[in-house]
Amino acid sequence: MSSRGRAAADAIIASRRRSSRGSAASGSSAINSSSSSHGVADPPAKKKSQLRIKIITMGDAASGKSCLVKRYCEERFVSKYISTIGIDYGVKPTKIKGRDVRVNFWDMSGSEAFFEVRNEFYKDASGALLVYDVSNKKSFENLQGWLEEARKFGAAFDLPIIVCANKVDKRRVVTESEGQQFAAANGLQHWDTSASSGANCTDVFNTLFQTIIESPPING
Numbered sequence: 358m359s360s361r362g363r364a365a366a367d368a369i370i371a372s373r374r375r376s377s378r379g380s381a382a383s384g385s386s387a388i389n390s391s392s393s394s395h396g397v398a399d400p401p402a403k404k405k406s407q408l409r410i411k412i413i414t415m416g417d418a419a420s421g422k423s424c425l426v427k428r429y430c431e432e433r434f435v436s437k438y439i440s441t442i443g444i445d446y447g448v449k450p451t452k453i454k455g456r457d458v459r460v461n462f463w464d465m466s467g468s469e470a471f472f473e474v475r476n477e478f479y480k481d482a483s484g485a486l487l488v489y490d491v492s493n494k495k496s497f498e499n500l501q502g503w504l505e506e507a508r509k510f511g512a513a514f515d516l517p518i519i520v521c522a523n524k525v526d527k528r529r530v531v532t533e534s535e536g537q538q539f540a541a542a543n544g545l546q547h548w549d550t551s552a553s554s555g556a557n558c559t560d561v562f563n564t565l566f567q568t569i570i571e572s573p574p575i576n577g
């Protein structure tokens with residue numbers, strides 16, 4: 358990360374902590390609360406068997422990225438929209454296929470205003486959720502742009518990405534077939550999710566984690 362970008366990210370996260378609104382993606386009790394909340398400053402895992410993976414969220418503002426992370430980490434849903442300021446960080450230890458895994462979440466703002474902050478986080482990602490809102494056509498049409506942004510700013514060419522068709526509890530204006538076609542054309546998986554009802558939320562994250570730990574750089 359460039360020192361300029363790093364400083365920007367630090368400022369955003371610090372200002373986020375000062376906010377009385379709390380975290381939009383308070384993925385665990387550790388979210389936004391650790392002095393080493395920038396991943397790079399995290400101490401190396403103590404146990405040799407513990408893997409550390411970094412998950413980013415991409416997609417338009419208000420598509421439900423933070424709510425999906427919150428649903429997975431805290432099993433709850435917040436209906437009030439609290440837009441993410443830059444990036445929210447969270448960590449959740451879990452077990453995947455018998456291995457201890459420390460999952461770091463970098464929940465990114467979908468707002469154009471935080472374009473420069475986001476761009477510092479793509480290159481280190483181990484996996485991503487690409488989220489759109491099935492009741493908002495524009496959020497679907499913008500998916501390609503999110504992939505381009507990720508690749509332009511250093512995301513691995515074979516980065517495991519799952520497309521989340523979120524808010525399936527609402528009236529759908531993007532069909533499942535449209536979503537699946539987009540995902541297939543880009544070699545990605547496509548899952549219907551609802552952070553509100555919880556539908557598929559745990560499964561989609563577990564599938565992403567499994568794909569990551571089975572991929573050659575970690576598994577080989």
Ligand SMILES: Nc1nc2c(ncn2[C@@H]2O[C@H](COP(=O)(O)OP(=O)(O)OP(=O)(O)O)[C@@H](O)[C@H]2O)c(=O)[nH]1
Pocket residue numbers: 381416417418419420421422423424425435436437438439440441442465466467468523524525526527550551552553554
């Ligand atoms: N009905 C319904 N509402 C949802 C769902 N997921 C999120 N929302 C609502 O959509 C709004 C935006 O959710 P967020 O998770 O904050 O969206 P975001 O993608 O993180 O937005 P930014 O941080 O601004 O990029 C909030 O009011 C949520 O309560 C869902 O599955 N169903």
Ligand SMILES: [Mg+2]
Pocket residue numbers: 381382422423424439440441464465466467
């Ligand atoms: Mg958010």
